[in-house]
Ligand code: SF4
């Protein structure tokens with residue numbers, strides 16, 4: 001069934017075409033109001049805490065290599081299944097796990113930040129870099145070397161001491177400090193500690209207390 005929309009208007013409305021006048025009045029009003037759009041790329045957006053941009057593997061200043069220990073948590077938490085890790089452990093006693101391959105297909109990433117949140121050693125981060133479009137796919141399939149280079153560029157751009165960089169937004173929230181892996185316990189401002197938030201175990205405790 002085809003229903004045609006017929007605006008209701010009186011004789012005067014038909015004669016003066018009020019809709020056209022209303023449209024022109026709105027255009028005129030917008031001409032003198034403050035724009036709500038940004039003239040990108042001339043005007044850059046303000047990056048807020050928790051921004052999820054280009055992936056990077058944090059370079060360990062001691063070893064010069066990635067901090068990654070190959071625990072696979074990021075790959076397991078990733079809802080897009082876009083993280084691939086291959087690692088091996090040496091035969092000698094006490095040998096650490098070596099990462100043979102670490103890849104992120106950024107084209108499949110949904111920028112949820114789960115990888116960053118679950119990483120116990122803050123090895124993977126979503127930086128504040130957002131301008132990295134490309135015309136070829138391979139350059140957006142980040143290899144370990146590319147991810148480390150992304151980190152180097154980010155550090156250079158920030159120009160700050162990044163040794164203990166951790167984006168406070170991507171600490172697991174609502175958990176007691178003692179329940180967090182040691183590198184996640186880096187001192188962050190009270191605003192980001194999330195202690196006021198009622199989630200996870202805190203929520204369960206609150207519910208139990210209410211039932212008593
Ligand atoms: S941000 Fe989310 S989707 Fe992207 S790699 Fe990390 S866990 Fe996967």
Ligand code: SF4
Pocket residue numbers: 067068069070071072073074075085115118119120121122123124
């Ligand atoms: S969670 Fe962190 S340490 Fe574990 S594999 Fe991923 S990047 Fe490496």
